Amino acid sequence: MSGQPEASAEAAAELRAERRRLSAPALFFLAAGGVLGSGWTLGGVLADQGAGSWAVFSWLIGGALMLVIAAVMVGLSTAAPKTGGLIFLPLQSSGPLLATVVAAGLWTFYAVNPASEAVAMTRAVAAWTHTEDALLKAHGTGLSAAGLGWAVLLLLLVTTVNLLGPRLFLAVNGVLTAFKIVVPLLIVLLLVYAELHPSGRTIHVATAPSAEPGRFDLTSVLTTVTVSGVIYAYLGFQGPLDFAGSVRRHGRGEAARFRRAVYGTVCGSMLLYAALQFVVIYIRHRVGPIDASADPYTAFAQAVAPTWAAGPMSTLINLDAVLSPAGSAMVFTYVLTREVAALSRAHLTHRGLQTSRYSVIPVRGVRLRRLFGERLDVYWLILIVDFFISTLALLVVDGNWVVLSSVTSILALVVYATPSVVLAALRRGAHKGELRFRHHVLAETAFVSIAVIFLLAGWDRLWPGMAALTASCALLFGMPKWAEGRRWYDARLHAPQLLRLRGEHSYSARSALVLYGFFGVTTLISLLNKYAWPRHPAVELCTALPVAVLAAVCFHWLVRLSEEYMKVHAPTLPTPMTAAPDESAPETSGGAAPEPVTAQS
Numbered sequence: 001m002s003g004q005p006e007a008s009a010e011a012a013a014e015l016r017a018e019r020r021r022l023s024a025p026a027l028f029f030l031a032a033g034g035v036l037g038s039g040w041t042l043g044g045v046l047a048d049q050g051a052g053s054w055a056v057f058s059w060l061i062g063g064a065l066m067l068v069i070a071a072v073m074v075g076l077s078t079a080a081p082k083t084g085g086l087i088f089l090p091l092q093s094s095g096p097l098l099a100t101v102v103a104a105g106l107w108t109f110y111a112v113n114p115a116s117e118a119v120a121m122t123r124a125v126a127a128w129t130h131t132e133d134a135l136l137k138a139h140g141t142g143l144s145a146a147g148l149g150w151a152v153l154l155l156l157l158v159t160t161v162n163l164l165g166p167r168l169f170l171a172v173n174g175v176l177t178a179f180k181i182v183v184p185l186l187i188v189l190l191l192v193y194a195e196l197h198p199s200g201r202t203i204h205v206a207t208a209p210s211a212e213p214g215r216f217d218l219t220s221v222l223t224t225v226t227v228s229g230v231i232y233a234y235l236g237f238q239g240p241l242d243f244a245g246s247v248r249r250h251g252r253g254e255a256a257r258f259r260r261a262v263y264g265t266v267c268g269s270m271l272l273y274a275a276l277q278f279v280v281i282y283i284r285h286r287v288g289p290i291d292a293s294a295d296p297y298t299a300f301a302q303a304v305a306p307t308w309a310a311g312p313m314s315t316l317i318n319l320d321a322v323l324s325p326a327g328s329a330m331v332f333t334y335v336l337t338r339e340v341a342a343l344s345r346a347h348l349t350h351r352g353l354q355t356s357r358y359s360v361i362p363v364r365g366v367r368l369r370r371l372f373g374e375r376l377d378v379y380w381l382i383l384i385v386d387f388f389i390s391t392l393a394l395l396v397v398d399g400n401w402v403v404l405s406s407v408t409s410i411l412a413l414v415v416y417a418t419p420s421v422v423l424a425a426l427r428r429g430a431h432k433g434e435l436r437f438r439h440h441v442l443a444e445t446a447f448v449s450i451a452v453i454f455l456l457a458g459w460d461r462l463w464p465g466m467a468a469l470t471a472s473c474a475l476l477f478g479m480p481k482w483a484e485g486r487r488w489y490d491a492r493l494h495a496p497q498l499l500r501l502r503g504e505h506s507y508s509a510r511s512a513l514v515l516y517g518f519f520g521v522t523t524l525i526s527l528l529n530k531y532a533w534p535r536h537p538a539v540e541l542c543t544a545l546p547v548a549v550l551a552a553v554c555f556h557w558l559v560r561l562s563e564e565y566m567k568v569h570a571p572t573l574p575t576p577m578t579a580a581p582d583e584s585a586p587e588t589s590g591g592a593a594p595e596p597v598t599a600q601s
Contacts (some may be wrong), residue, residue, distance in 0.1 A: 022247050026170045027240040027261035030331060033070040034074060034236020037113075037328025038120030041297070041321050042401060043229035043273075044280040050224035056200045056277045058221050062230040063270030065453060066237065068446045069416045070266050073241050075439050076423045078255045079516075080573045083245035086238070086415065091346050092571035094562045095508020101516055102418050102436055103343045104472035109411035110336035111389040112468070113235065114158055116327035116404035118151040118394065119143060123401070124321035125150065127295045131507060136293070143399030151399060152391055158329045162337070163361070163378050169334060176327040186313065187297055188275040191282060194304035203287050203303040206294035219456070219540050226413075226457035235412050236328055237265045241339045242335040245574060255576075295321070297562040335475050336386055337379040338512045349476065353382055393468075403464060406457070410465025413454050414519055420447040421515075421555065425562035426573075444555055450508025451522060451551035452544050459526040466523050473516070479502040507565035518554040522547055 022030070047055035082088045086106055122143055135147035143151060164172065167562040225231055240247075240261050247254040276297075283296050290296055298321075301313040344353035361380060363369050397403040420443035427439050454462070488562035529543055 024257040029174040029177040030239040034239040034331040034346040036180040038325040040232020046228035050228040058224040059273045062225045066234040077244035081244040097508040097512040114329035115390040115394040117329035119401045120325040205299040206291040231409040235536045406461040421558045457531045524593035
């Protein structure tokens with residue numbers, strides 16, 4: 001009989017842990033909330049200037065690339081589900097030095113994104129309140145001093161929202177994301193209405209008489225994918241991947257929830273962005289090339305909507321232009337805390353960024369406890385550090401959204417390339433029986449595609465992104481030297497390995513140098529494309545071919561180095577996700593307990 005109370009207590013604990021995991025709607029809203037930011041509000045006009053009516057194909061190509069990358073990440077995360085896996089899994093397959101390079105890119109990528117969203121929010125507020133002269137610079141390339149002040153204030157607000165507990169945060173994000181989905185869909189429906197019931201009203205939107213709609217050629221279409229914010233608009237779908245170890249298992253199974261959330265977000269956003277681009281094309285055909293600082297969707301709604309709906313629709317669009325980037329910034333800030341905590345648990349940075357006393361705030365007062373629970377589940381030290389990184393990025397580029405979005409996109413491509421290497425290495429090693437040959441083909445396709453899109457971004461976009469990655473790597477690799485003798489900085493044990501390029505302990509160092517070196521060489525090739533030979537689409541496409549070959553060579557090199565590393569350092573990986581409910585096989589992570597969505601996940 002004594003076993004029954006113990007079994008009941010264990011079942012109750014299991015039920016509580018299951019409730020704290022992420023449900024299918026929470027996963028979807030986490031992915032969609034990260035994707036639907038300022039990309040759709042600002043990217044459409046920039047894409048139109050880059051490729052004209054062909055910009056629709058830029059959105060489809062960018063979405064197809066994201067779908068391939070998502071397939072790689074989903075395959076990896078279902079085979080080895082781990083919260084903070086974008087850092088944890090490269091650490092297990094390729095060692096601490098490659099993981100540090102990835103962590104440097106990911107940390108900067110996640111921290112700079114809220115800065116770009118804060119700029120987009122400030123621009124939306126300026127357009128809504130007709131205060132462009134006060135908040136924006138004369139040519140619309142950046143923010144004035146007052147605008148920067150507003151952007152920093154909005155960043156602080158986003159950081160404060162992340163002090164909410166996980167349940168309340170996910171509920172707020174779900175409602176906000178639903179609103180962010182509905183408003184763009186209404187804009188697309190207005191386009192259908194405008195075609196069926198043409199309006200005699202004029203579309204009053206700022207135009208750029210000297211601007212050309214873009215050359216209709218393949219190079220312009222491909223370049224627009226990175227240069228005009230297309231890739232940037234798709235970033236954020238990986239939100240569920242950051243919580244792969246915290247997915248509910250009961251019902252349809254972890255893997256099914258995971259796939260539907262990620263694939264549904266990427267495919268849905270691809271169709272939505274293409275449809276919104278047709279709205280921009282509709283406007284250009286009637287008023288001419290649109291100015292980059294213009295607000296086309298509000299002017300479109302006021303001109304084509306029925307008279308009684310024009311005002312409410314304009315208000316909804318203006319409100320969504322503020323809330324969409326705000327919601328995306330909230331998601332990026334939220335998931336970054338988990339990735340940095342994983343970095344700290346891997347002993348690659350300050351150990352205090354993941355311990356319980358630094359990651360939670362106890363709640364005082366009965367009413368507050370009813371609302372938030374016993375404690376606020378946050379990594380407040382990480383939030384403070386990220387706020388200062390975002391603010392610094394905002395001030396360095398003077399609030400220029402194009403530069404911030406470009407840096408984010410370039411760093412994202414570097415980070416997204418690594419799961420391909422990990423997936424292919426695990427297929428031949430730790431998960432040889434579970435991952436098939438198609439996973440290797442998919443991984444190599446994603447890596448080579450990323451390399452080509454990376455090159456076509458051009459020197460002007462690549463060098464700021466690579467400079468940010470270099471500075472972040474120097475900081476993470478240099479901190480151990482500064483912290484020498486200080487016990488709180490665990491990463492000091494890994495820094496000397498960077499110089500070990502021979503022997504059985506050199507595989508991680510060589511992997512890090514190959515990954516960074518490949519993207520560095522590709523950046524130099526983009527410099528040659530700009531200055532060394534004539535600017536012509538055929539030349540750029542010709543240079544893409546050797547880069548693709550080089551990418552394939554480096555991919556196989558990285559996979560081989562990872563395989564050799566795992567022979568010396570056997571990885572400790574969680575068990576694969578279940579495709580169907582299996583309550584008899586609880587999730588483990590190297591023998592650990594399930595990972596709920598808490599401060600310790």
